[in-house]
Amino acid sequence: MGIQRIESVTYGVDDLDRCVRFFEDFGLARMDRTGRSATFEMLAGQTLHLDTAPGPFLPAPLEATPTIREVVWGVDTPEELEALVTAVAADRDVVTTDDGTHHSVDETGFGLGLTLARPRELSVPEVRRPNVSGSVRRWNESLGPVGRVRPLRMCHVALNIPKAGQEQAVAFYTDRLGFRPTDIVKPMGTFMQCEGDDDQHNFLLCHRPDRAGVNHVSYEVPGFDDVIEGGNHMVAQGWTEARRLGRHTVGSNVFRFIHAPCGGRVEYAADMDRVDDSYGTRVHETTPPHHIWTLRSSRDTPGNPAS
Numbered sequence: 001m002g003i004q005r006i007e008s009v010t011y012g013v014d015d016l017d018r019c020v021r022f023f024e025d026f027g028l029a030r031m032d033r034t035g036r037s038a039t040f041e042m043l044a045g046q047t048l049h050l051d052t053a054p055g056p057f058l059p060a061p062l063e064a065t066p067t068i069r070e071v072v073w074g075v076d077t078p079e080e081l082e083a084l085v086t087a088v089a090a091d092r093d094v095v096t097t098d099d100g101t102h103h104s105v106d107e108t109g110f111g112l113g114l115t116l117a118r119p120r121e122l123s124v125p126e127v128r129r130p131n132v133s134g135s136v137r138r139w140n141e142s143l144g145p146v147g148r149v150r151p152l153r154m155c156h157v158a159l160n161i162p163k164a165g166q167e168q169a170v171a172f173y174t175d176r177l178g179f180r181p182t183d184i185v186k187p188m189g190t191f192m193q194c195e196g197d198d199d200q201h202n203f204l205l206c207h208r209p210d211r212a213g214v215n216h217v218s219y220e221v222p223g224f225d226d227v228i229e230g231g232n233h234m235v236a237q238g239w240t241e242a243r244r245l246g247r248h249t250v251g252s253n254v255f256r257f258i259h260a261p262c263g264g265r266v267e268y269a270a271d272m273d274r275v276d277d278s279y280g281t282r283v284h285e286t287t288p289p290h291h292i293w294t295l296r297s298s299r300d301t302p303g304n305p306a307s
Contacts (some may be wrong), residue, residue, distance in 0.1 A: 002084065002178040004117040004196030006154045007074035009217055010049040010058070011262040013066045019050045019262045025237045026219075026258070026266060027149045027230060044153035045120030046074075050262060057095040057103045058111045059188055062212040067263035068110065071157050071178070072101055074117025076196055084114050087176040099263075107169040108161045108205075108212050117196075122152055124129035127223050149230035151219035155269060158204035161189075168209040179203060182275060183250050185284045191250060193275070200251040208287075214264035216257065220272070227268045231256035245284040246294030255291075 020038050024030060028040035028048060054069045061067050075081040085102045088094055094104045101115040129137035134206045161169050170190045173179040179192040182201055189206035193199065206215055221227060227284040228245060235241055241263045242257035253272035257265045 001076050002080050002195040003073045003114075004076050004119070004194065005044075005074050006046055006157060006202065007115055007117060008047040008049060008070075008072040008113070009068060009154065009157065010051060010054060010070040010072075010111070011066060012054045012061050012069045013050050013262045015066075016050060016052050017156065019066075019260075022239065022261050023048065023050075025234055026205065027151055027233075029150075042151060042153045043120070044122055045118055046154050048154070055097075059105045059109055062109050063206065063214070064263065065263060068159070068214040068217075069161075070103065070113050072113030073114055074119070075114055076117055078116065081114060081116055084177060088112070088114070089266055090176075091105045091154065107165065107172045108159070110159060110212070120282060123160050124152065125222055125245075128225060130196030143225075146223075146225050146229050149221055149226045149233065149268070151221055151268070153220050154217055155199055155220040155272065156202045156204065156218045158206055158218070160206050160209045160215050161212055162212060163207045163210045166190075166205070167179060167247075169205055169207075173203065173205070180277075181281045182279060183282045183284065185250070185287050187287045198274040198276060200275050216265040218253075218255075218267040218269045221268050221270050223270050227254050227256050227270050230268045231258065234258045239262075244294045244296075245290040249288045249290065249292055252292070 016038060020030065020033065023040050028042065031039045031041050036053055037049065040048040058069045061069060075084060087095055088104050092104055094102050096102050099162035101113050104112050106112045113144060128143060131138050173192060176183060178195045181190050183191040184194050188208045189204055192203045194202045221230060231245065240259045242259045245256050247254050251272050253269045256268045260266045
């Protein structure tokens with residue numbers, strides 16, 4: 001089936017201490033830390049790398065500020081991995097490191113890696129059952145705080161790309177790596193799904209900013225309360241929210257974004273659409289609304305007595 005998931009993401013950073021504190025506050029488990037780098041792990045076994053001097057096999061950064069240097073995708077079998085590496089190597093160099101990861105570069109200049117997927121079975125806390133008149137699912141059970149929010153996995157990466165060459169940038173992933181476009185938003189970008197996953201999208205190439213750089217990385221959490229409480233915790237720790245709590249139009253997931261010192265933003269996400277091949281590719285001539293809803297208050301309305 002080819003690519004199954006995001007296997008790892010590497011950022012080039014300048015303030016390692018601050019970035020480590022950020023992701024510890026965000027709820028990731030730190031695996032190791034040196035004077036130069038740090039590695040975090042998701043519950044699903046994916047890894048996040050922060051490095052002040054990323055390896056020489058990575059391409060030059062596409063932004064002057066801290067940013068993503070490489071996204072490594074996990075493949076299901078050695079045979080599929082070999083076929084994908086051969087497709088990438090048709091017109092560009094591929095460097096293989098001792099851990100079996102094959103490193104190259106995509107059309108925009110982002111580091112691209114391929115390796116065997118190392119999935120870990122998730123032990124997911126029981127999702128909170130809602131009560132609705134006529135459909136009561138929770139009896140004699142009061143709810144409390146979810147506690148420290150622990151993201152389950154990295155569910156998608158969004159990268160900004162220039163408008164010039166956008167078709168070639170997308171085609172590299174669809175034609176060579178087997179990604180399927182799920183929603184093409186002509187004024188904005190292309191949402192794609194990898195072959196082995198059923199999330200509405202695992203990858204977004206966004207050409208609306210007309211420049212190359214990191215947009216965001218999204219982390220799945222078990223539910224709505226985790227999105228809210230996770231965001232509240234980050235704000236309480238002094239980090240800056242990038243968007244109000246809301247629910248996306250494309251993908252339908254509940255979201256909360258935080259500005260990240262490693263570049264771009266990170267997203268707590270829950271309840272994303274799952275789609276199969278029958279979903280097809282939906283083409284939007286105009287950009288749908290970013291969200292179905294976001295949190296609003298009477299305090300936001302000028303002149304309102306409550307503001």
